[in-house]
Amino acid sequence: xxxxxxxxxxxxxxxxxxxxxxxxxxxxxxxxxxxxxxxxxxxxxxxxxxxxxxxxxxxxxxxxxxxxxxxxxxxxxxxxxxxxxxxxxxxxxxxxxxxxxxxxxxxxxxxxxxxxxxxxxxxxxxxxxxxxxxxxxxxxxxxxxxxxxxxxxxxxxxxxxxxxxxxxxxxxxxxxxxxxxxxxxxxxxxxxxxxxxxxxxxxxxxxxxxxxxxxxxxxxxxxxxxxxxxxxxxxxxxxxxxxxxxxxxxxxxxxxxxxxxxxxxxxxxxxxxxxxxxxxxxxxxxxxxxxxxxxxxxxxxxxxxxxxxxxxxxxxxxxxxxxxxxxxxxxxxxxxxxxxxxxxxxxxxxxxxxxxxxxxxxxxxxxxxxxxxxxxxxxxxxxxxxxxxxxxxxxxxxxxxxxxxxxxxxxxxxxxxxxxxxxxxxxxxxxxxxxxxxxxxxxxxxxxxxxxxxxxxxxxxxxxxxxxxxxxxxxxxxxxxxxxxxxxxxxxxxxxxxxxxxxxxxxxxxxxxxxxxxxxxxxxxxxxxxxxxxxxxxxxxxxxxxxxxxxxxxxxxxxxxxxxxxxxxxxxxxxxxxxxxxxxxxxxxxxxxxxxxxxxxxxxxxxxxxxxxxxxxxxxxxxxxxxxxxxxxxxxxxxxxxxxxxxxxxxxxxxxxxxxxxxxxxxxxxxxxxxxxxxxxxxxxxxxxxxxxx
Numbered sequence: 001x002x003x004x005x006x007x008x009x010x011x012x013x014x015x016x017x018x019x020x021x022x023x024x025x026x027x028x029x030x031x032x033x034x035x036x037x038x039x040x041x042x043x044x045x046x047x048x049x050x051x052x053x054x055x056x057x058x059x060x061x062x063x064x065x066x067x068x069x070x071x072x073x074x075x076x077x078x079x080x081x082x083x084x085x086x087x088x089x090x091x092x093x094x095x096x097x098x099x100x101x102x103x104x105x106x107x108x109x110x111x112x113x114x115x116x117x118x119x120x121x122x123x124x125x126x127x128x129x130x131x132x133x134x135x136x137x138x139x140x141x142x143x144x145x146x147x148x149x150x151x152x153x154x155x156x157x158x159x160x161x162x163x164x165x166x167x168x169x170x171x172x173x174x175x176x177x178x179x180x181x182x183x184x185x186x187x188x189x190x191x192x193x194x195x196x197x198x199x200x201x202x203x204x205x206x207x208x209x210x211x212x213x214x215x216x217x218x219x220x221x222x223x224x225x226x227x228x229x230x231x232x233x234x235x236x237x238x239x240x241x242x243x244x245x246x247x248x249x250x251x252x253x254x255x256x257x258x259x260x261x262x263x264x265x266x267x268x269x270x271x272x273x274x275x276x277x278x279x280x281x282x283x284x285x286x287x288x289x290x291x292x293x294x295x296x297x298x299x300x301x302x303x304x305x306x307x308x309x310x311x312x313x314x315x316x317x318x319x320x321x322x323x324x325x326x327x328x329x330x331x332x333x334x335x336x337x338x339x340x341x342x343x344x345x346x347x348x349x350x351x352x353x354x355x356x357x358x359x360x361x362x363x364x365x366x367x368x369x370x371x372x373x374x375x376x377x378x379x380x381x382x383x384x385x386x387x388x389x390x391x392x393x394x395x396x397x398x399x400x401x402x403x404x405x406x407x408x409x410x411x412x413x414x415x416x417x418x419x420x421x422x423x424x425x426x427x428x429x430x431x432x433x434x435x436x437x438x439x440x441x442x443x444x445x446x447x448x449x450x451x452x453x454x455x456x457x458x459x460x461x462x463x464x465x466x467x468x469x470x471x472x473x474x475x476x477x478x479x480x481x482x483x484x485x486x487x488x489x490x491x492x493x494x495x496x497x498x499x500x501x502x503x504x505x506x507x508x509x510x511x512x513x514x515x516x517x518x519x520x521x522x523x524x525x526x527x528x529x530x531x532x533x534x535x536x537x538x539x540x541x542x543x544x545x546x547x548x549x550x551x552x553x554x555x556x557x558x559x560x561x562x563x564x565x566x567x568x569x570x571x572x573x574x575x576x577x578x579x580x581x582x583x584x585x586x587x588x589x590x591x592x593x594x595x596x597x598x599x600x601x602x603x604x605x606x607x608x609x610x611x612x613x614x615x616x617x618x619x620x621x622x623x624x625x626x627x628x629x630x631x632x633x634x635x636x637x638x639x640x641x642x643x644x645x646x647x648x649x650x651x652x653x654x655x656x657x658x659x660x661x662x663x664x665x666x667x668x669x670x671x672x673x674x675x676x677x678x679x680x681x682x683x684x685x686x687x688x689x690x691x692x693x694x
Contacts, residue, residue, distance in 0.1 A: 030184075030191040032253060032270050037191065037277055038354035039124050040242045042198070042347055044402075045278040046285035047319045048238045049218070050309040052231050055302050057220025058286075062279075064226075064235040069275050072236060072413065072458060073245035075450045078267035078443070079416050080245075082432045084254025085263060090364035091248035095415070099422050105500075105507040106415045107248075111365050112499055113408045114247040118358035119388035120401045122172070125351035126164030126392070130154060131321055132344035140329035140336055143296060144308065147322045155321075161392040166385055172355040173381040176363055177373075183356055190349035197346035198277065201339065202284045205291075205327065214290030215283055217302060229462075229469040236462055237406045242278055243271045246412035249357045252364045262440035264433065285320060288327040295330075320347075359384065396486050403487045404495050407466070411496070414459050417451050425452045 052061040087094040095107025134150070141147035154160055175186050205211055225231050240246050254263065289309055293300045309319065324343060328336040359380055366376035391398035420428050425448045433443040470489040471481045481489040 029266070029270075030187040032250065032266055033187070033191050033273070033353075037194065037274055038350040039121070039128065039347065040238075040354070041274070041278045041281045042285075042350065043124060043320045044241060045238060046282050048234050049282050049286070050306075050319060052225070052234050053218075053306060053309075054222055054225070055306055056222035057217050059219050059221040060223065060225035061231055061235055062219070064232055065239055066275065068236050068239040068458075069243070069271060071450060072455055073239045073243040074267060074271045075447055075455060076240075076245035076413050076416055077243060077250055077271055078264060078433075078447065079420060079451065080248060080250035081254045081257070081263035081267050082428075082436075083416075083419075084251035085257045085259075085261070086432050086436065088255045090255075090361060090368050091251045092365050093368040094251060095419060098419050101511055102507065103418075103422075104510075105503040106418065108503045108507070109500060110246070110248045110412045110415050111361060112503065113405050113412050114249060114358055115362050115384070116387065116401065116405045117241075117247065118355060118362070119384050120391035120398050121351070121358065122168045122355055122384060122388050123161060123165045123392045123398060125168040125348065125355055126161055126166075127155065127321060128344055128348040128351050129168060130160065130164045131325070132341065132348055135325070135337055135340040135344055139333065140325045140340055142326070142329055144292070144322060144326055147326050150325075151321050156395060159393070162389065165388055165392040168352070168355065169359075169381050169385045169388070172352060172359045173377050175352075175356050176359045176380075177377045183360070186356070187353050190353050194346040194350040194353075195277070197342050198280065198284070201343055202280045204331070204339075205284045205287050208287065208291040208327075208330070210291040210294040211287035213294065214287035217290065218283060218286045229465040233407060233462055233466045236410055236458070239275075240409035240413065241406050243274050244354075244357075245271070246409040246416065247358075247361075248412070249354075249361055252360045253357060255364070259436055259438045263437065264441040264443050268441070285323060288323050292323070292326050292330065400486045400491060404492045407492065408496060410459050410462055414456060417456050417459075420451050 049058050049061060052058060083091075083094045083098070087097055089097070091110050092104060092107035095110075096104040099106065134154075141150055175182050244250060257263065286309075290305060293305050293308065325340055328340040328343065330336065331339055359377070362380040362384075363373065363376045366379060367373055371379070391401055426445075429443055429445070429448050433440075467489060484491045484494075
């Protein structure tokens with residue numbers, strides 16, 4: 001019979017320890033928006049634009065930046081959404097499942113880069129919180145000199161950034177501890193508030209005298225900048241930072257999505273919306289600087305204004321924090337203060353929504369190692385605070401970390417692209433996107449070509465061009481390429497190499513001395529079915545195996561319970577398939593292979609057979625080398641997807657969510673299992689009533 005789409009949907013429920021999902025469609029949109037909309041729009045984009053603009057203008061940088069949106073960021077975000085939704089795991093384990101055990105270090109590097117970014121990102125969020133409080137308690141500065149002194153007194157000449165760094169980390173951890181529902185509710189408030197305030201600020205800025213001069217400068221070209229590799233490198237890294245492409249941040253959020261969430265729509269529309277917000281923020285800052293300086297002194301030239309734009313701390317780190325208070329003061333003493341308070345409040349909201357996602361990514365990665373969330377969150381917060389301390393104490397270190405790990409997102413992109421290439425780009429596009437999604441846009445083949453050819457070529461050219469420019473054509477003679485300067489070649493390469501070498505060594509050591517950690521999951525291809533849905537199965541080996549068409553499996557369970565189920569309507573075909581399978585519970589490690597389902601096989605009233613595995617018990621005296629388990633038959637009542645093959649047609653029925661299925665038994669084992677199954681089926685009605693009542 002034909003499969004109904006709603007029955008084919010694998011949707012994890014939050015009860016019973018399953019993977020929770022988003023409650024509202026807007027919750028998904030605003031959570032994803034919160035991931036990519038943040039200080040990267042209001043703090044980083046204007047300063048990178050200023051750094052790549054000269055006396056002529058910044059249009060060339062904007063053109064390159066927009067090109068990277070469609071040729072890099074959007075395809076990468078589509079990839080991240082699909083990985084998280086399909087595997088229900090963080091980046092590290094997802095790489096292992098798709099590419100294999102020996103490539104686990106690739107996912108670890110992606111996670112590490114995002115973790116290092118979050119360490120200094122929380123420092124910047126602390127600045128936002130500080131200036132929010134400052135605007136409430138103090139009068140706003142009247143000019144940029146006074147405003148710069150306020151910024152320097154806080155960020156350079158005091159230890160207050162350490163306290164606010166700790167505060168921002170703690171607040172993010174509080175939200176992450178509560179789980180996806182709290183994250184969703186927080187983003188439903190923070191993201192719309194941010195958008196409303198920034199749109200109001202932008203509209204009001206355009207009414208300022210001389211604001212049009214700033215806009216004209218921003219969109220004026222200096223075509224010679226196309227030959228500057230720094231323009232391309234900064235445009236690529238800014239677009240990746242801006243949208244979160246390559247950070248892996250979308251992977252943990254996508255684990256809470258179901259097949260009905262249109263990831264192709266999200267991956268196409270959200271990055272474009274984010275870049276529009278960045279443009280609005282850039283126009284707001286640039287026009288503010290021009291209008292304020294010209295109003296202060298009409299004799300200022302464009303060169304002088306550009307020089308002031310770039311002179312806002314190392315790498316223009318203080319640009320937004322210096323100029324926006326000056327802008328709001330021009331609106332009047334009290335009204336300007338209200339605007340400034342709202343502005344830094346929304347900036348804090350935007351930064352917090354992004355930091356929450358960063359912390360969630362690291363936390364899920366730690367959970368994948370078997371650490372409970374209760375302990376994983378504090379561990380993540382402690383590491384984020386400690387590694388972010390140097391950035392809180394020194395603007396030079398913060399600028400260095402932003403340069404090193406911001407550009408490392410290009411390498412992260414290469415890691416994700418290699419995953420698709422090794423898995424098979426066309427196979428990935430069909431199985432993980434088009435066949436697996438429900439009511440989503442069709443992903444065309446051009447995405448496949450970009451990921452296979454265009455994006456890797458972009459990354460390699462950028463890396464080589466960047467290295468040659470720093471080594472051969474370094475203009476800053478005070479900072480040679482082989483010195484450990486703020487943005488030097490040597491400082492960047494050494495940090496990358498240390499991270500890569502350490503992760504590869506750890507990967508090798510784990511394979512040699514802890515191989516059991518790798519014996520959990522492999523990704524399989526889509527079965528032939530009218531459901532057009534991919535299957536996801538955990539195997540007790542390292543090989544990628546095909547799933548028998550009679551079974552579909554998905555993850556379910558928490559630290560204490562995993563569930564295995566298969567079979568369907570109680571037909572003879574289902575019983576035969578049921579008897580010919582071996583189940584293994586993975587909540588504490590693999591059960592011995594001598595433990596078969598047939599030892600406790602019983603058919604329930606609805607023809608479903610389930611296996612419930614509780615930690616710290618045994619089954620028939622069999623001991624697990626990692627943990628003890630006991631398996632009992634349970635009723636299949638949670639609602640999920642279960643399928644069996646019947647005369648070349650695939651039937652979808654409601655059944656329990658599943659965790660793993662192993663290979664078929666030998667013929668002798670199968671015959672023994674058939675006998676047990678026939679005996680058990682005589683008591684199916686009584687057994688079904690007993691399980692239902694319990």
